[in-house]
Amino acid sequence: MSIFSSEKAIFLLGIMIGSFTSTAFYTNCFWLFGENERMLNKLKTDKQKVATIARKDVEVNLKKLEHAATNIKVQQLSNHQRLFCWVMTHQNNHQTKASTVRATWGRFCDTILFISDGPQDINFPIVHVDAPNGRSGLWHKVRAAFRLIHEKHANKFDWVLKADDDTFVNVNSLKQLLASYNPEHALFFGEPLIGHGSESEYMGGGSGYILSKETLKRFIRLLDDPRSDGQVGCDRNSATSGEDPLIARCLYMLNVTGVDGRDWTGMNRFSQHSGPTRGGGWIQEDFWYKRFQKYTSTMKNYNLGCCSSVYISYHYVQPPMMHQFQYLTFKVNPIDTSSVVRRA
Template identity: 35%
Template structure:
């Protein structure tokens, strides 16, 4: 009983944090300098940000397809132009998404091999059809509209990739977190594939990075001349969240994170961009809460089209 009460209290706390954060973002009435500055950047491009095409692939496993990945199919997964679910084994029953099965082993030590094989196969099959290629974990929530909004002012022909930036002191390397997702443009993906199986610059494994696919990805991309691009908003706030939103709001980000980040971060209600792209370590139930908050919750004051009905008479808000 005590355990159940603890979980209920924790769920209520997390929910209140999330609702408070999104409400604060929605009700701010002062001019949005970030929106104005970014809109100027986007309007200099040849197309609307809604036309940016993105292939998303989800790192999952045979055992997690129906406990984790399936919830992505019911929430944000359908908003990418194409979403693939990459596993090491075929599902044992019908799955409501496109499953890409690779001949790799199970477990964390195989994540790098799975990543390398997935990006290579995606390059061979889909390179010509999409502008950007994003990898995420099966417990990541992506706000795809905001992803496109970020990428609209970026050039897919530049050797850059985007995500939450880590800096590894041993390798003197900037790279991106795999959990919150990273996104490669055409040039970055093309360069990666050309060196992906060159063991001299992109080894199958490393004593330090064997279980860290994001670090191995960073080492290989760096060897190919691909750099981490700036994904911070105009106020220096992060868009890719390596933890859940409430972790950043309440400052529960651990002691290790500040030692491995490539830029300053803050905590509290202004921790993160109003145009956040992704959040990691999201439980299935929270996927649906985030889906509601980002896709369905609206303020009546946002539009003059909203009306109350009183005794059959429409009264504008």
């Protein structure tokens, strides 16, 4: 073999080795590039998984926070929310109006008593008080009822509601209102009215009014004050039907704060009338209710626009209508009316 043949063989071998090396190099590069791409894709996938897990964790934590907030709200509603309801009635209404109150909204009170001039009944929570017959005995009944509750039931309540046997009360709505207040403060809730020969504000008795625990303590101390009514500045002994302005005058003498019972739109939560069932009476200029309104803005609407959507009470509600109010308040689930097309 000549030297040229050997050199040629070496040259060819070099080409082969170079080709193999280049092929291996590029193959390795392509593999590396592919591996990098796979790693990048894996990182993206892992990142998405991490984001998904994190999002789920956030959603779980949000749900936990919402659940905790709900528990706090429930706790707030349960704390300081023991509502003692006492209803003014008389013997002729025991089996009609009083029994209807007990069967409807009275079931939602933590404790309920019916204060009456009739005999006590072991099967019905009626307490007899001695008072003058008729409307002239109302102020006497109110004083006797609050004294009885303070002496016999002081550990059963944070708030005391006084209502009539033809008052319908949305107790849940009332408790939501009271949840923002402390019963250890001297507070007085109801529908603010003026009249009865005075421009002083008072809370209408027919729609019900509420005294905090502290307010009731102060009121009882005032009733027991040995000084004369003139010295005290509060009429504690007269026989009259105007019990609501009288108790308001006594409470304001004690630096009790009257809480505005209107909602955020200026409409009354407490109503001295039967609400939307009043009908066309709203447009009558001599409608008695207009004369006693402290806030005339509450009279700008009538019929379905008469009252708050978060109402608390109506007055002059007869037993059949009381059952209807109970059904509409607690059984009917209204639709979202924001999307309803209304005719002009």
